[in-house]
Amino acid sequence: MSTIARAPENTGGGSAPEPQSAVNPGASNRPDQAGRPGPFRRLLRSNGALVIAVFAVFILAVISTFVGVADVTPATLMRQVAGGDTAGLQESFHLLSVSRFPRTISVVLAGMAMAVAGLIMQQMARNKFVEPSTVGTVESASLGLLTVTVLVPSAPLLGKMGVAAVFAVGGTALFLAVLQKIPLRNALLVPLVGIMLGNVIAAITTFFAYRFNLLQTLNTWMIGDFSGVIKGRYELLWLVAALTLIGYIAADRFTVAGMGQDVSTTLGVNYKRIMALGMTIVALISAVVVVTIGSIPFLGLVVPNIVSLMIGDNMRRSVPWVGVFGAGFVLVCDIVGRVIRYPFEIPVGTVVAVVGAAIFLAMLLRKRARS
Numbered sequence: 418m419s420t421i422a423r424a425p426e427n428t429g430g431g432s433a434p435e436p437q438s439a440v441n442p443g444a445s446n447r448p449d450q451a452g453r454p455g456p457f458r459r460l461l462r463s464n465g466a467l468v469i470a471v472f473a474v475f476i477l478a479v480i481s482t483f484v485g486v487a488d489v490t491p492a493t494l495m496r497q498v499a500g501g502d503t504a505g506l507q508e509s510f511h512l513l514s515v516s517r518f519p520r521t522i523s524v525v526l527a528g529m530a531m532a533v534a535g536l537i538m539q540q541m542a543r544n545k546f547v548e549p550s551t552v553g554t555v556e557s558a559s560l561g562l563l564t565v566t567v568l569v570p571s572a573p574l575l576g577k578m579g580v581a582a583v584f585a586v587g588g589t590a591l592f593l594a595v596l597q598k599i600p601l602r603n604a605l606l607v608p609l610v611g612i613m614l615g616n617v618i619a620a621i622t623t624f625f626a627y628r629f630n631l632l633q634t635l636n637t638w639m640i641g642d643f644s645g646v647i648k649g650r651y652e653l654l655w656l657v658a659a660l661t662l663i664g665y666i667a668a669d670r671f672t673v674a675g676m677g678q679d680v681s682t683t684l685g686v687n688y689k690r691i692m693a694l695g696m697t698i699v700a701l702i703s704a705v706v707v708v709t710i711g712s713i714p715f716l717g718l719v720v721p722n723i724v725s726l727m728i729g730d731n732m733r734r735s736v737p738w739v740g741v742f743g744a745g746f747v748l749v750c751d752i753v754g755r756v757i758r759y760p761f762e763i764p765v766g767t768v769v770a771v772v773g774a775a776i777f778l779a780m781l782l783r784k785r786a787r788s
């Protein structure tokens with residue numbers, strides 16, 4: 418039996434709600450003596466709470482749309498309409514349709530998809546401390562993107578995405594194969610193994626990028642940045658929305674697969690097929706985001722853990738919250754990156770990495786203290 422199918426304590430995951438969480442819930446979150454969830458969790462599990470969260474993300478999206486160097490705000494649009502400034506109004510709407518709307522849509526789609534990909538990755542590895550950027554998936558996608566850039570420079574964007582996805586699948590499969598060979602009895606060792614594997618792949622990528630004078634191009638793939646998103650260059654991200662929907666439909670099967678191969682077989686679930694589906698979803702999402710935006714580290718690690726803290730580990734219930742929370746988190750980081758050094762802009766990948774790394778370290782230290 419593979420390491421992925423071992424008991425939960427071997428990798429830090431499992432099907433039991435409380436041990437699987439990386440963060441210790443507060444008293445209001447804990448179940449009562451009858452096993453019922455706490456009042457805060459019951460509130461969050463209601464449909465009304467999810468609707469409020471979606472509305473909050475919508476407000477953040479509106480704010481993000483009107484943040485930028487160009488003076489395009491609701492007040493400006495109203496003045497142009499009231500003053501009959503037709504030329505100015507046309508220019509404002511042109512800017513919104515070509516740059517601002519595509520950027521906001523890209524932020525929402527990328528944040529939602531990468532967060533859900535992290536949740537699926539955690540189910541496959543049965544560990545709460547992994548996500549595509551800590552297991553070599555993103556680095557493998559970058560290596561694939563570099564390979565196709567060197568061998569077929571004129572390849573279309575869809576072709577580059579396909580090659581990056583194939584490399585990402587290979588990198589994810591390699592990580593899972595390593596877990597099968599190494600007896601990991603501490604949950605903290607799993608992400609360390611993934612980070613070391615990712616660094617090895619990144620070192621290989623950097624070496625060949627240096628040899629072919631593509632280091633600057635490589636840096637654009639490794640740092641997520643929405644400043645270059647315009648109409649005609651973001652539409653590929655709609656694919657990740659479809660992949661996120663597939664992840665939601667298959668949520669129950671991923672939950673069963675997370676219990677191990679023996680349990681999955683007993684319950685009539687094809688373990689290998691579900692694992693292959695999960696790897697494909699994670700790889701495609703990672704490839705599309707790297708090709709169009711760049712790497713957004715720690716997003717798929719932090720968001721699922723925060724959602725798990727709030728509403729528990731039921732994946733069917735968690736996927737919508739993870740998607741909404743991921744979109745909102747990236748929107749906030751993108752807004753901060755644009756206003757903190759206005760009129761200059763800090764890449765969203767840098768902001769997410771700083772915030773996400775701090776939360777990740779806090780989770781690791783808290784997990785170690787509890788152990």
